[in-house]
Amino acid sequence: MEMISVQQAEEMISSQIKDFGNEEISYENALGRVLAEDIRTDRDLPPFDRPTVDGIAISFDSYEEGIKTFTIKAVQAAGEPPVSIGNKNECIEIMTGAALHSSADTVIRYEDISMSGTGAVLNTDIKKGQNIHFKGKDKKADEILVKAGEIITPAILGIAASVGKTLLSVKKLPKIVIISTGDEMVPPETTPTPFQLRRSNGITIRSVLEKYRIKAEVLHWNDDFEFIRKELSQCIEKYDILLMSGGVSMGKFDYLPKACEELGVEKLFHKIKQRPGKPFWFGKSRNEKLIFAFPGNPVSVFMCLHRYFIPWLERSLGISVPVNYAVLQNDINVPFPLQYFAQVKLSISQSGQLLAESINTNGSGDFSHLAETHAFMELPLEKTEFKKGEVYTIWKYNF
Numbered sequence: 001m002e003m004i005s006v007q008q009a010e011e012m013i014s015s016q017i018k019d020f021g022n023e024e025i026s027y028e029n030a031l032g033r034v035l036a037e038d039i040r041t042d043r044d045l046p047p048f049d050r051p052t053v054d055g056i057a058i059s060f061d062s063y064e065e066g067i068k069t070f071t072i073k074a075v076q077a078a079g080e081p082p083v084s085i086g087n088k089n090e091c092i093e094i095m096t097g098a099a100l101h102s103s104a105d106t107v108i109r110y111e112d113i114s115m116s117g118t119g120a121v122l123n124t125d126i127k128k129g130q131n132i133h134f135k136g137k138d139k140k141a142d143e144i145l146v147k148a149g150e151i152i153t154p155a156i157l158g159i160a161a162s163v164g165k166t167l168l169s170v171k172k173l174p175k176i177v178i179i180s181t182g183d184e185m186v187p188p189e190t191t192p193t194p195f196q197l198r199r200s201n202g203i204t205i206r207s208v209l210e211k212y213r214i215k216a217e218v219l220h221w222n223d224d225f226e227f228i229r230k231e232l233s234q235c236i237e238k239y240d241i242l243l244m245s246g247g248v249s250m251g252k253f254d255y256l257p258k259a260c261e262e263l264g265v266e267k268l269f270h271k272i273k274q275r276p277g278k279p280f281w282f283g284k285s286r287n288e289k290l291i292f293a294f295p296g297n298p299v300s301v302f303m304c305l306h307r308y309f310i311p312w313l314e315r316s317l318g319i320s321v322p323v324n325y326a327v328l329q330n331d332i333n334v335p336f337p338l339q340y341f342a343q344v345k346l347s348i349s350q351s352g353q354l355l356a357e358s359i360n361t362n363g364s365g366d367f368s369h370l371a372e373t374h375a376f377m378e379l380p381l382e383k384t385e386f387k388k389g390e391v392y393t394i395w396k397y398n399f
Helices: 006-014 060-064 154-162 201-210 225-238 256-262 298-316
Strands: 022-026 055-058 069-076 090-094 106-109 113-116 119-122 144-146 167-171 176-181 217-221 241-245 266-270 281-284 290-294 324-328 339-348 354-358 375-379 391-396
Touching: 006 266, 006 281, 006 298, 055 060, 055 069, 144 154, 176 201, 176 225, 201 217, 201 241, 201 298, 217 225, 225 241, 225 256, 241 298, 256 266, 256 281, 256 290, 290 298, 298 339, 298 375, 298 391, 324 375, 339 391, 354 375, 354 391
Parallel strands: 069 090, 176 217, 176 241, 241 290, 324 354
Antiparallel strands: 022 167, 055 090, 055 106, 069 119, 113 119, 266 281, 281 290, 324 391, 339 354, 339 375, 375 391
């Protein structure tokens, strides 16, 4: 199979969008999950007429009759039963958020009255209904407060708590395993020989997935074909998604494609006209498990993860994410026939434009710039020269 385009790869991956179903969890554990139901009001909001200031509550009819001095009948705090006004010259001293009795329809703040013993004197003109947040003004009972499909934020958790929604239906998360390969890769806590490298791809991928509250298992396999074949077979049974790094190029010890073939995994594509990440392999097992096998170089892993897997994951979870664009801030020449993903630093202009400045790197093995950059800018395959001021798609990772 010849190399395919970025757009073709995107279409093939998009054709494998999956719905993993829903589950009900406590709202205390729901932060960062995807809401699978609408959150509705269980009663009017606010549920009663309430003052928006501290002061006194009166009947506006009394003011219209010329009464400016009122006797304080009672002091009412928030949470207490509402106190009624019996006589025209009475008022209730009332606090913000308290339940206002129907006999009162206007609230005057302390700053606009003079207190004298058990009385209050108006010092300013007033309007009927002022300083009151009326019942049902925000939402009526059974209205939608938050629509399904939102990522649950602290604000949404507060809303859920306010309507007594302590159990929330959320999208189930896929069970994912992250597998790195290669004899030359040693654990991060190990001192490598001059010919070895510390493992980082598994840590990087797992950290990205934690944003979605996915706790992925991380494995490492050495370059042993029979071992890889056996372990791969077990992982295909146990997990929904396999995210792999390394072992997919043309080297003598790149065993993954052959192992997948022997296990009956359908290869949907292998190799994309792109840089970095050209050897990317994608396939589907007989039991509908997906394998995303990225090239082993750290920048290739990072790019393929954010360009292909994360959009697939977000769509599978029902997350709607807009496409992002930025204005290129320097000229770029691409001297090869591959779609280039440039590492860029992002900033925002005074007019609100998103700006992208590309940096020079030393290829897909040079991961040193990932900490200082914010996104990959996708430059079209049809061109080789890209000019300052042109606008292109970006895939964010640090911004």
